[in-house]
Amino acid sequence: MDVDNHAEELASALGVDKEEVKEDLENLLQYSVPIDEAKQSVRRKHGGGGGGDATPESLDLADLTTEHDNVTVTVRVLTKGTRSIRYQGEDITIREGEFADETGTVSYTAWQEFGFEPGDTVTVGNAGVREWEGHPELNLGDSTSVALESEELEVPNEIGGERELIELEPGDRGRTVEVSVVEVEERTIDGRDGETEILSGVIGDETGRLPFTDWDPHPEIETGESVRLEDVYVREYRGAPSVNVSAFSTVESLDEPVTVTDTAPSMSIGEAVTAGGLFDVELSGNVIEVRDGSGLIQRCPECNRAIQNGECRSHGDVEGVDDLRTKAILDDGTGTCTVILGRELTEGIYGGDLDDAREAAREAMDREVVAEEIAAALVGDAYSARGSLSVDEYGANLNADAFEPVDEDPETAARDLLAELGVGA
Numbered sequence: 001m002d003v004d005n006h007a008e009e010l011a012s013a014l015g016v017d018k019e020e021v022k023e024d025l026e027n028l029l030q031y032s033v034p035i036d037e038a039k040q041s042v043r044r045k046h047g048g049g050g051g052g053d054a055t056p057e058s059l060d061l062a063d064l065t066t067e068h069d070n071v072t073v074t075v076r077v078l079t080k081g082t083r084s085i086r087y088q089g090e091d092i093t094i095r096e097g098e099f100a101d102e103t104g105t106v107s108y109t110a111w112q113e114f115g116f117e118p119g120d121t122v123t124v125g126n127a128g129v130r131e132w133e134g135h136p137e138l139n140l141g142d143s144t145s146v147a148l149e150s151e152e153l154e155v156p157n158e159i160g161g162e163r164e165l166i167e168l169e170p171g172d173r174g175r176t177v178e179v180s181v182v183e184v185e186e187r188t189i190d191g192r193d194g195e196t197e198i199l200s201g202v203i204g205d206e207t208g209r210l211p212f213t214d215w216d217p218h219p220e221i222e223t224g225e226s227v228r229l230e231d232v233y234v235r236e237y238r239g240a241p242s243v244n245v246s247a248f249s250t251v252e253s254l255d256e257p258v259t260v261t262d263t264a265p266s267m268s269i270g271e272a273v274t275a276g277g278l279f280d281v282e283l284s285g286n287v288i289e290v291r292d293g294s295g296l297i298q299r300c301p302e303c304n305r306a307i308q309n310g311e312c313r314s315h316g317d318v319e320g321v322d323d324l325r326t327k328a329i330l331d332d333g334t335g336t337c338t339v340i341l342g343r344e345l346t347e348g349i350y351g352g353d354l355d356d357a358r359e360a361a362r363e364a365m366d367r368e369v370v371a372e373e374i375a376a377a378l379v380g381d382a383y384s385a386r387g388s389l390s391v392d393e394y395g396a397n398l399n400a401d402a403f404e405p406v407d408e409d410p411e412t413a414a415r416d417l418l419a420e421l422g423v424g425a
């Protein structure tokens with residue numbers, strides 16, 4: 001339904017001019033007020049009741065689309081997370097999570113406490129429908145009713161928010177994880193209420209590691225400690241999931257320590273890039289090219305970004321600081337990504353340090369000789385890289401913590417062998 005249709009429907013229900021209603025609605029939508037909240041405000045302004053204007057439709061979740069307006073559904077509560085948001089200048093506590101029925105699942109946001117918990121079967125009446133990243137989402141507001149059902153609805157989904165780290169995805173809410181704190185530091189940030197102390201670091205379990213932020217520092221969160229984090233939510237940070245602990249989360253020390261995996265999950269480049277970003281992953285493939293911006297580079301002394309011809313994009317003409325870096329394109333047949341190696345890993349490949357590189361550039365009277373040397377060492381060979389992968393519209397970048405040669409992948413090796421034996425490949 002577009003604004004025009006909503007306005008028409010409202011105007012006829014309220015018996016007022018459509019253009020006036022439409023203007024009010026558009027005004028509110030401009031401020032990202034969800035459509036059914038906006039309609040309620042307009043309804044109130046014109047003296048209409050808070051109740052729904054249409055007969056609620058009762059339907060299966062599989063049939064729910066963003067075209068729906070108000071709906072009634074009978075569902076099992078899978079998860080429930082609590083979060084505080086600033087909405088029109090006010091702090092509001094909202095509950096978010098997922099509902100399921102036999103046909104599917106849907107996310108919800110509840111603007112007040114309705115009292116349901118994971119595992120409950122409820123009939124939600126007159127819930128608003130809004131679009132979130134192309135999917136319908138239920139909005140439980142003032143005009144919504146929630147009735148507890150005595151008969152339990154059987155659903156194929158897992159009930160409750162307990163997950164392993166590898167299962168977490170940006171957008172998840174009301175999750176519970178048991179983890180070991182790999183590292184943590186206290187930071188002061190300029191938050192929405194001025195300077196705020198927060199904790200940030202890395203947590204891990206047997207399935208992986210993820211960055212986290214604790215917006216309401218909990219003393220149990222200390223390096224090396226194992227904790228159960230209840231009611232956390234997941235956001236995207238540099239293309240990878242990040243765990244958020246809030247004032248609504250429960251943090252409990254565990255007696256039994258949680259083991260953290262030593263290895264990163266290994267996957268194909270295509271698979272990893274499709275995942276949209278991973279905090280710690282291992283990718284293998286052939287280096288097909290060493291990109292510009294490799295070798296002996298210069299960085300801005302202010303912001304540390306790589307600069308060209310002594311000019312920083314933010315700071316103009318600056319006295320560049322020499323550094324070594326490699327940007328190598330790794331290809332495994334399923335996809336490509338740019339592996340970025342810092343000074344230490346680059347020195348290993350180059351076989352010399354920064355002074356050696358400067359010396360070589362001076363002798364050749366060309367800084368490019370360093371990049372050429374690095375390309376000669378890498379291109380055509382198979383490597384495995386471990387680090388943090390981020391994906392944006394310009395491509396995929398892996399910031400590597402480790403980079404090692406690997407035996408050629410079996411398929412290529414087999415093809416080479418067949419060619420050697422004179423068998424057609």
Ligand SMILES: [Zn+2]
Pocket residue numbers: 300301302303304305312313314315
């Ligand atoms: Zn700069």
